Structures are given as structure tokens and as C-alpha cells.
Amino acid sequence: MYPRAFHYHRAGSLKEAVAMLSQLGGEAKLLAGGQSLIPLMKLRFANPGHLIDLNFISGTSFIKEEDGRLRFGAMTRHAEIEDSSAAKKIPILHDCAAGIADVQVRNRGTIGGSLAEADPSGDWATVLMTLHTELHCLGNQGERTVPIEEFIKDAYTTALAHDELVREITVRKPSPNSGGAYLAFKRCAPVYPTASAAVQLTMEGETCREARIVLGCVGLTPIRAKQAESALRGAAVNEKSVSAAVEAARTASDPQPDMRGSAEYKHTLVGALVKRAIDVARRRALGEKVELSHIYA
Amino acid sequence: MPDAVETIPIRLKVNGKSHSLTVEPRLLLVELLREHLDLTGTHVGCDTTYCGACTVLINGAAVKSCTVFAVQADGAEILTVEGLETDGQLHPIQRAFAECYGLQCGYCTPGLMLATHQLLARNKRPDEKAIRKAIAGNTCRCTGYQNIIKAIQAAARNMDGVQQRSSV
Numbered sequence: 001m002y003p004r005a006f007h008y009h010r011a012g013s014l015k016e017a018v019a020m021l022s023q024l025g026g027e028a029k030l031l032a033g034g035q036s037l038i039p040l041m042k043l044r045f046a047n048p049g050h051l052i053d054l055n056f057i058s059g060t061s062f063i064k065e066e067d068g069r070l071r072f073g074a075m076t077r078h079a080e081i082e083d084s085s086a087a088k089k090i091p092i093l094h095d096c097a098a099g100i101a102d103v104q105v106r107n108r109g110t111i112g113g114s115l116a117e118a119d120p121s122g123d124w125a126t127v128l129m130t131l132h133t134e135l136h137c138l139g140n141q142g143e144r145t146v147p148i149e150e151f152i153k154d155a156y157t158t159a160l161a162h163d164e165l166v167r168e169i170t171v172r173k174p175s176p177n178s179g180g181a182y183l184a185f186k187r188c189a190p191v192y193p194t195a196s197a198a199v200q201l202t203m204e205g206e207t208c209r210e211a212r213i214v215l216g217c218v219g220l221t222p223i224r225a226k227q228a229e230s231a232l233r234g235a236a237v238n239e240k241s242v243s244a245a246v247e248a249a250r251t252a253s254d255p256q257p258d259m260r261g262s263a264e265y266k267h268t269l270v271g272a273l274v275k276r277a278i279d280v281a282r283r284r285a286l287g288e289k290v291e292l293s294h295i296y297a
Numbered sequence: 298m299p300d301a302v303e304t305i306p307i308r309l310k311v312n313g314k315s316h317s318l319t320v321e322p323r324l325l326l327v328e329l330l331r332e333h334l335d336l337t338g339t340h341v342g343c344d345t346t347y348c349g350a351c352t353v354l355i356n357g358a359a360v361k362s363c364t365v366f367a368v369q370a371d372g373a374e375i376l377t378v379e380g381l382e383t384d385g386q387l388h389p390i391q392r393a394f395a396e397c398y399g400l401q402c403g404y405c406t407p408g409l410m411l412a413t414h415q416l417l418a419r420n421k422r423p424d425e426k427a428i429r430k431a432i433a434g435n436t437c438r439c440t441g442y443q444n445i446i447k448a449i450q451a452a453a454r455n456m457d458g459v460q461q462r463s464s465v
Contacts, residue, residue: 001344002323002325003323004323005302005303005321005322005323006322006323007303007322008303008305008322008366008368010368031366031369034364034365034366034369035346035364038325038346038364038365038366039345039346039364041323042325042344042345042363043345051322053368053369055369056371079358101434102349102433102434102435103359103412103415103416103430103431103433103434104349104352104359104360104361104412104434105346105361105364105434107358107359107360108360108361108364108365188433189433189434190346190347190348190349190433190434191347296433
């Protein structure tokens with residue numbers, strides 16, 4: 001399958017990419033990892049007249065630990081995050097990076113591209129909403145910082161202006177008594193998840209001090225399940241509080257029926273994922289090492 | 298859409314051999330390999346980033362070549378299944394797939410062997426879990442994967458053994 005013909009532009013810097021976006025207008029699209037865009041172009045769902053390739057710009061792929069934060073260059077590939085010892089210090093990031101699609105896609109796909117696409121079934125936005133995450137965006141007017149909650153506006157819609165791009169993503173490291181877990185369920189490795197749950201808990205003994213619970217693939221954007229968080233906050237994490245949180249998460253989800261399952265099935269699934277993610281997040285917050293990744297047959 | 302066909306000059310190395318070509322921007326890497334360089338060992342399966350039959354290595358990293366534009370491989374070193382053997386001798390991965398019956402119809406095999414190549418370059422003795430994860434992006438509709446896993450384990454043993462002998 002061939003995409004429609006397009007003009008190819010190779011940006012030498014992010015600034016130049018922004019200038020190209022301004023100059024070329026609405027017909028232009030950025031090419032990051034291409035693992036969503038190229039399939040869309042081959043199916044002719046996306047037909048950009050101009051592609052601006054970001055892959056030849058040096059210094060856009062990095063993971064740095066600095067001032068209690070992790071900094072990710074927008075062009076950092078999922079595989080680089082999966083292999084990064086710095087990223088492993090925030091286990092929920094490793095859960096996510098190591099489970100996206102398959103080896104081949106993780107070698108190409110980028111964290112910045114995933115966020116800027118804002119696919120409702122994407123993994124990164126769901127995970128990063130459980131943490132203090134900021135996107136550093138570069139545009140014609142200079143740079144601005146957008147919290148992840150304000151960045152994701154709707155399905156496939158972000159706060160980015162047409163001539164603006166993501167330069168860097170920063171994530172504040174949670175406190176040592178905080179633990180997170182990301183669990184996504186998918187039919188097989190290369191496909192998008194059917195549903196996913198990201199949980200970050202801060203514990204004091206068996207009591208939960210702070211909770212973030214975000215649901216993926218069950219709405220037009222990741223859904224923050226605030227009632228579910230309230231069910232855990234200040235409570236002992238036990239069968240009763242977890243059941244209440246799971247029920248609240250199920251109620252917060254708004255899944256659409258599709259080839260991956262009925263709405264009812266996804267309601268049930270997301271509850272089960274939240275329950276397991278809470279368990280792993282709690283154990284990690286208490287210092288236990290637990291391996292976790294996307295579940296598929 | 299461009300009025301006239303635009304072409305871009307690129308240079309790349311495929312299986313150790315340098316090539317200079319001019320390509321249309323929308324040309325996919327898999328089509329460059331198959332149609333322009335006549336390397337038809339890399340297969341097109343699903344053509345939708347799913348099945349992994351088109352897997353090749355770009356600078357050592359496994360990619361689905363149906364989901365990379367040829368212009369993006371400018372300056373890169375590509376390894377395809379044709380580059381595995383040396384002087385008519387099968388690569389240990391190829392030998393292991395043959396000896397362990399790690400294939401039936403063979404359509405997925407080139408992609409699986411390249412995915413194996415990346416795995417064994419980074420993990421000399423992968424356990425079964427690591428192997429399954431490494432080939433999760435490669436679909437085989439014949440074998441049920443059991444013999445593919447045996448083949449990868451055999452290849453790992455043979456390659457590790459060769460390295461140990463040569464380091465003595």
C-alpha cells in the first residue's frame with residue numbers, strides 16, 4: 001500500500017521544524033516514530049501534503065535525571081525508555097515502555113509522538129497523568145510549559161497549536177513511599193490495549209496518603225477516576241476500600257463497544273485491571289519489587 | 298499533493314553493500330529492498346505494522362520495514378535475511394531454524410530470524426519468557442511457535458559456544 005504522494009522535508013533543528021510548520025500550513029505534519037502516522041497514511045486516512053521528518057535532528061532523544069525529575073527528549077523511543085536504568089526508578093514508566101506494542105514498534109515509536117497524537121488507546125498519557133508531568137512545547141512565539149492534564153484535550157486533540165511541537169517531557173519523581181503500576185490488557189502484542197489502568201499510591205504503613213487512578217482506552221481521553229482515588233485516600237488499603245475504588249473506577253469509565261469488546265465487557269475488564277494495579281502499586285510503595293507488564297495471550 | 302513526482306537522493310548500506318539511489322518520499326523501505334534492490338527475502342505480510350514478516354534491522358534495531366519510509370533509512374546500515382549467511386555458510390540462526398523445524402511454510406521466517414538477531418545480540422542466553430517477548434511482534438500461522446522457541450534457544454547455545462571457543 002502506498003500513501004498519497006507528499007513533499008518530504010528534513011528538519012535540521014526543532015526550531016526549523018516549527019518554522020516549516022508555519023510556512024507550510026495545515027497540509028504539513030510532523031513525522032516522529034511514524035508507527036501510527038505511516039499506517040494511517042498507507043490506509044489514506046491521513047493524507048498530509050508535506051511531511052517534516054524529525055528523525056535527523058540530533059539531541060532530541062535523551063533521558064536525564066535532574067533536580068528530582070526525569071527529562072525525556074520528545075524523540076526518545078519507547079525501547080530506550082524500556083532499557084533506561086533512570087526510567088526504571090519510576091516503575092510505572094517501565095511498565096508502560098516495556099509493554100507498548102512489540103519490539104519493532106518500540107524501536108521506532110517515540111514518547112513525544114505518542115503524546116502529540118493523543119490516541120484514546122495510547123499508553124503514555126494514561127500513565128503520565130498519575131504523575132506530575134509537564135510538556136515543554138516549542139512554537140513560533142517561543143516555549144511554553146503545559147501540564148499533561150491540560151495538554152490532552154480530546155480524542156486526537158491536544159493543546160498544541162498547528163505550528164507548535166513537543167520538545168521535552170518532564171516527570172517529577174514520586175516520593176520513596178510512593179509506588180505505581182500500569183496494567184494494560186490486549187489481545188496480542190502488536191495491537192492497542194482493550195483497556196488499561198494506571199495507579200500511583202503514596203503509603204504510610206498500610207494507610208494510603210495519596211492516590212492517582214487513571215483509566216485508559218475507556219473514553220475519548222484517559223479518565224482520571226477521582227471518586228476511586230477518594231475511596232483509597234486516608235484509608236487502609238484492604239478489601240473494603242479496594243472494592244469501593246474498583247466500583248468507582250468502573251462507574252467513571254465510559255467505554256465504547258468496538259471490535260475489542262462490548263462496553264459491558266470493558267467495564268468489567270477495567271475494574272479487574274484497577275484492582276490488580278492497586279495491589280502492585282501498594283506493594284511497590286512498601287518497597288517490594290514486582291514485575292508487571294501488559295497482559296496478552 | 299505534489300504536481301510533479303519529487304525524488305530524494307539517499308545513500309544506505311544494505312548487507313554491507315553501499316547504494317546511492319533516488320526515491321520517491323512515499324516509497325516504503327520494504328519496497329525499496331524488494332523492488333529496487335531485488336532483495337525479495339524480506340516479505341510483505343499484513344502491510345499494517347502487525348505481522349512482522351517485513352522485519353529488518355536498521356543499525357542493529359529490528360523494525361517493520363513496511364512502516365518506515367526509505368528516505369528515513371538515509372545513512373543507515375540495513376541487515377536483511379540475505380545478509381545473514383557468509384560465503385555460502387548459513388548463519389547459526391538459520392541453521393537452528395532448519396535443524397529444529399522452526400518453520401513450516403517459511404513466510405514469516407526471515408522476519409523471525411531478524412527479530413532473533415536483535416535479541417541474541419543483546420541477550421546471549423535469553424530464557425523462554427525473554428524469547429516470547431522478543432518475537433511477540435512476529436506472527437507465525439503454521440508452527441504454534443514451540444519449535445521457533447527451540448530454534449532460538451539452539452541458536453543461542455551455538456552462538457555462545459562459538460564465542461567461547463574463539464575467545465580461548
